[in-house]
Amino acid sequence: MSDFRVTRRTFLKGAGTAAAASTLPLSVVELAFADPAQSFTFAHISDSHIQQISGAKFVRNWDRGLIRAVAETNLLQPKPDFVIFGGDLGQLGKKAELDHGAEMLAKLNYPTHCVLGEHDYYLDLGEYWSTLYGPHYHSWDHKGVHFVILNSILTDPKWTYERWPSAEQRMMEMAGLDNPNGSPFMVGEKQREWLRKDLSQVKKETPIVIFSHSPLQKIYKGWNFWTDDAEQVQALLKPFDKVNVIYGHVHQIQYNQIGNISFNAVMATAWPWPYPQSYAQAKQMLPKLTVPMNRADPFFERDATGWQFIDVDTGRVALEYNLYNNTNRKVAFDPKTGQPEDTVFQSEAARIAPQTHY
């Protein structure tokens, strides 16, 4: 993390205290933004899985996770320029779930971009979601950084359109973690072609941040911690100097470096998934760089859940994980090693005590 960021934070804090934001000397701002990738932060909330029980009754715990993330994001200083929601807003893609989740997200004080998760998609193939959040994939530029949202949770058309007698069953089949009837995620040819065209307008030295729901790398197929055409998407990103992929879906901290591309996963606000390495029945490829989070119990309802804010001051992302019931973590790109590094390593010796089960 550069000294510059600390300076800017301190400065803004002081300016805020003096209520002098409107009289910021422009020259200072210009000096501060001398870096080609102008410094800014954004926040990322993901995987809230808002679930309807019946009527106006929803699973309270999932609601509370999202409400808390929104409230804390609104209190951030400095304020993020925007917020990303990383997908799986609802649990079974129902209108009631998406509406209830959207109502909570609408309380954010910042512009918000949403990524489509499989739980939002497989009931009506993203139709209602689109009325709330627009196209399934798009890109924009912000302060010298090119941002892209992809829909990475598509799958084989035969599976999507022919295999299931009802949309509800299709949704249920895709909603399980280890359901063998699930189908591998993919970005698909049409969207890869769109991405190729989109990136043809971007300069090689422009930092790129891609948001996907599933990892754009292959980690564990059995749980769909996997995107089938990941290598083809990575090939499109290869010509660029600084590429960052931020993904949800895995409900845990993961980080990796493949060539020029840094990968970072974000937390869920709903529940944690175990690390695939804890489940040795099939080959898994948890990235070597990933230091699993020291946590008491992967199914402790609030351990390993939370949200994160992200700095883009070097054109590489640094993720600061705000964890509800665990030590906060920070994973930042280290220019010396050329890869993301956990800067708050949790010692095995200081393991969190297991919770008591009742």
Ligand SMILES: [Fe+2]
């Ligand atoms: Fe999820």
Ligand SMILES: [Fe+2]
């Ligand atoms: Fe997901």
